[in-house]
Amino acid sequence: MSLQSPTWSLHPQLETDTVMVGDLPLSRLLVSNDANYPWLVLVPRRPGASEIIDLEEADRARLMIEITMASRSLKAVTSCDKLNVAAIGNMVPQLHVHVIARRRGDPAWPKPVWGAVPPRDHEPTALANFIADLRRAVGL
Amino acid sequence: MSLQSPTWSLHPQLETDTVMVGDLPLSRLLVSNDANYPWLVLVPRRPGASEIIDLEEADRARLMIEITMASRSLKAVTSCDKLNVAAIGNMVPQLHVHVIARRRGDPAWPKPVWGAVPPRDHEPTALANFIADLRRAVGL
Numbered sequence: 001m002s003l004q005s006p007t008w009s010l011h012p013q014l015e016t017d018t019v020m021v022g023d024l025p026l027s028r029l030l031v032s033n034d035a036n037y038p039w040l041v042l043v044p045r046r047p048g049a050s051e052i053i054d055l056e057e058a059d060r061a062r063l064m065i066e067i068t069m070a071s072r073s074l075k076a077v078t079s080c081d082k083l084n085v086a087a088i089g090n091m092v093p094q095l096h097v098h099v100i101a102r103r104r105g106d107p108a109w110p111k112p113v114w115g116a117v118p119p120r121d122h123e124p125t126a127l128a129n130f131i132a133d134l135r136r137a138v139g140l
Numbered sequence: 141m142s143l144q145s146p147t148w149s150l151h152p153q154l155e156t157d158t159v160m161v162g163d164l165p166l167s168r169l170l171v172s173n174d175a176n177y178p179w180l181v182l183v184p185r186r187p188g189a190s191e192i193i194d195l196e197e198a199d200r201a202r203l204m205i206e207i208t209m210a211s212r213s214l215k216a217v218t219s220c221d222k223l224n225v226a227a228i229g230n231m232v233p234q235l236h237v238h239v240i241a242r243r244r245g246d247p248a249w250p251k252p253v254w255g256a257v258p259p260r261d262h263e264p265t266a267l268a269n270f271i272a273d274l275r276r277a278v279g280l
Binding site: 064088110 | 190201207208211212215224227231242251
């Protein structure tokens with residue numbers, strides 16, 4: 001039996017908090033279950049990575065490319081006023097990057113979204129349409 | 141008179157909220173005046189950039205390299221538990237990336253730092269030593 005590298009799987013908390021959009025070359029692209037804001041999450045499929053600096057150099061470069069793809073797609077789909085891009089990870093240790101579409105007048109504006117107001121459920125058809133639009137925008 | 145490209149200058153709010161560490165090839169490296177957390181800010185010296193996606197591709201790649209340099213240096217200097225990396229910019233439109241050293245038990249832990257507790261002034265000698273350590277770590 002050959003030595004296997006550890007397999008990657010999505011952290012259970014991210015599994016609970018998001019729905020799948022698709023896999024980019026490095027990262028799994030997810031949508032947050034909080035409908036207060038159009039909110040994407042990129043999770044590099046690298047076992048054990050907790051910080052951006054835990055990634056290899058080529059993966060960090062790729063992550064910037066995927067942040068750019070996700071940001072442009074989200075901006076195109078939502079016509080938002082501002083993008084918020086953040087790797088926080090104080091609660092969930094698996095490296096994940098938030099890409100959030102902000103609008104003047106959204107429930108947290110101008111503050112960051114975390115903890116600002118209680119999460120709100122998606123309307124299923126709106127969520128399905130949002131994911132379909134995103135998949136097209138991002139080329140999935 | 142030849143056509144000049146617009147010159148870059150640091151946004152007045154960032155000028156007020158930070159002190160200078162030095163200039164990396166793309167970004168000005170700053171320390172936040174809030175002593176609650178060891179807190180760096182990278183500001184790409186590109187006039188008019190508000191979002192990461194406003195930068196040219198080569199500058200985005202360079203920004204990832206400088207985020208990595210700042211993150212590694214901050215972690216080496218502080219022995220922090222977690223790094224928080226974020227481009228928010230809802231209040232200050234000039235593109236800036238926060239790189240914050242977090243510790244279990246710091247005043248906002250495990251929440252993001254923005255708005256969590258009132259800012260606290262630096263002790264001048266501690267700040268001077270922190271900046272000297274950072275400059276060494278980052279190679280300035």
